[in-house]
Amino acid sequence: MSKFKIHNTLGHKKEVFIPIDENHIRIYACGPTVYNYAHIGNARMAVVCDLLVRYMRSLYPKVTYVSNITDIDDKIINTALESNIPINELTSKYEKIYNQNMSALNVLQPDVQPRATEHIKEMIELIDKLIKQNNAYIAEKHVLFDVTSYKNYGVLSGRNKEDQIAGSRVEVANYKKNSGDFILWKPSTDDQPGWKSPWGRGRPGWHIECSAMSEKTLSLPFDIHGGGLDLTFPHHENEIAQSCAAHNFKESKDYAKYWIHNGFVTMDGEKMSKSLGNIFLVDDLLKEYSGETLRLALISTHYRQPLNWNSKIIDQAKKNLDRIYRILKEVEEIPLDIDIPASENIKEALSDDLNSSKALFEINLIADKLSKCKESEKKFLKSSLISSGKILGIIQDSPSSWLKYGSNNDNIDSKMIEELIEKRKIARKEKQYTEADNIRDKLNSMGIEIEDKNDDTIWRSKN
Numbered sequence: 001m002s003k004f005k006i007h008n009t010l011g012h013k014k015e016v017f018i019p020i021d022e023n024h025i026r027i028y029a030c031g032p033t034v035y036n037y038a039h040i041g042n043a044r045m046a047v048v049c050d051l052l053v054r055y056m057r058s059l060y061p062k063v064t065y066v067s068n069i070t071d072i073d074d075k076i077i078n079t080a081l082e083s084n085i086p087i088n089e090l091t092s093k094y095e096k097i098y099n100q101n102m103s104a105l106n107v108l109q110p111d112v113q114p115r116a117t118e119h120i121k122e123m124i125e126l127i128d129k130l131i132k133q134n135n136a137y138i139a140e141k142h143v144l145f146d147v148t149s150y151k152n153y154g155v156l157s158g159r160n161k162e163d164q165i166a167g168s169r170v171e172v173a174n175y176k177k178n179s180g181d182f183i184l185w186k187p188s189t190d191d192q193p194g195w196k197s198p199w200g201r202g203r204p205g206w207h208i209e210c211s212a213m214s215e216k217t218l219s220l221p222f223d224i225h226g227g228g229l230d231l232t233f234p235h236h237e238n239e240i241a242q243s244c245a246a247h248n249f250k251e252s253k254d255y256a257k258y259w260i261h262n263g264f265v266t267m268d269g270e271k272m273s274k275s276l277g278n279i280f281l282v283d284d285l286l287k288e289y290s291g292e293t294l295r296l297a298l299i300s301t302h303y304r305q306p307l308n309w310n311s312k313i314i315d316q317a318k319k320n321l322d323r324i325y326r327i328l329k330e331v332e333e334i335p336l337d338i339d340i341p342a343s344e345n346i347k348e349a350l351s352d353d354l355n356s357s358k359a360l361f362e363i364n365l366i367a368d369k370l371s372k373c374k375e376s377e378k379k380f381l382k383s384s385l386i387s388s389g390k391i392l393g394i395i396q397d398s399p400s401s402w403l404k405y406g407s408n409n410d411n412i413d414s415k416m417i418e419e420l421i422e423k424r425k426i427a428r429k430e431k432q433y434t435e436a437d438n439i440r441d442k443l444n445s446m447g448i449e450i451e452d453k454n455d456d457t458i459w460r461s462k463n
């Protein structure tokens with residue numbers, strides 16, 4: 001099988017993945033700032049990293065995946081103030097919702113999910129080092145990173161310091177030496193959360209959080225750092241600068257060797273944004289669609305491409321899953337052999353920079369084969385299909401429950417549906433076809449699709 005090739009933002013090219021330690025792969029991805037609901041763009045990042053982790057687990061004996069929780073941030077402080085609730089209540093509420101939403105999308109819980117507020121000590125130590133080495137300075141109770149002190153600044157994003165100055169729309173605080181200098185530590189007023197530090201009571205800036213937490217949980221260097229495209233600059237650029245400067249690393253890859261960034265989710269070609277009012281929240285989408293459907297829609301496009309989010313791709317994903325589960329339903333009685341591995345074709349597709357659309361195409365080919373194969377081949381093909389689906393995080397549900405209940409089973413009166421189906425069966429037996437068709441239409445209008453199979457009728461929600 002081909003070696004895993006990954007597009008490395010550091011260097012901007014596809015490279016063969018060479019692990020730092022092949023017995024233990026270490027991956028970090030920036031997690032959510034927990035002050036509101038996750039949107040589909042956040043979900044794409046989590047699903048892409050989950051796909052990477054699942055695939056790496058199919059190749060290597062041990063993978064540690066860390067994704068943090070940012071639970072201290074000005075947006076959190078402001079939201080808590082506006083909604084008049086304690087900060088920890090706000091953050092724990094949205095951390096819980098985030099994890100529930102991601103779990104509904106079959107995103108496996110990260111092995112470690114460090115919280116920023118639990119790593120203040122490590123952040124202070126790192127900032128202290130940066131000050132001592134003249135990479136950071138204190139100005140008006142703030143500690144700032146001096147971007148001119150780190151020669152490789154801009155290596156990830158390709159942006160140079162001059163670009164930043166020209167492109168800076170934010171008013172530059174007068175205590176900054178250079179407009180691109182960023183905050184490592186800032187003072188807190190008495191009513192703001194804060195921690196004691198050598199520079200007074202205050203709180204960390206966002207970028208230093210990930211540098212401190214990745215080092216603490218994975219040690220440096222680690223293999224892969226992931227995140228959404230919008231994090232490339234300044235967040236990831238700043239992470240590299242802080243960590244490499246603090247440890248006197250010669251090369252940027254001495255912090256993290258490979259950087260992957262997933263493309264934006266767009267709506268009719270426009271980037272999702274609050275001001276355009278086109279943000280889709282995962283929590284809302286999950287009321288209408290199953291998490292597995294949303295996941296398939298998210299991985300139907302290659303992770304680096306922009307993903308145009310619309311009802312068409314969700315419907316296609318739903319239809320695709322219905323079809324595969326229908327094929328699996330036919331072989332429900334055939335025992336599963338968990339020792340049969342995922343198809344080599346699926347692994348081959350993913351080895352090319354996680355080509356999930358190609359992998360899905362291969363999944364559908366196996367499903368096709370399974371629907372037409374000889375009895376003697378069924379066990380192998382079914383097992384291979386399910387093992388392959390596991391790497392993609394799909395088709396792990398029981399076909400009966402998927403086909404019967406579709407997604408929003410809470411709103412469905414199953415008993416009434418079964419009664420109508422029974423009535424229709426009797427009508428058909430008595431050759432009262434108009435009556436039978438009327439019942440089918442009625443079910444249809446309730447959002448229930450039915451299918452006659454031999455003597456049985458199966459139904460599912462169309463959502």
Ligand SMILES: [Zn+2]
Nearest residue numbers: 030031210235
């Ligand atoms: Zn981060």
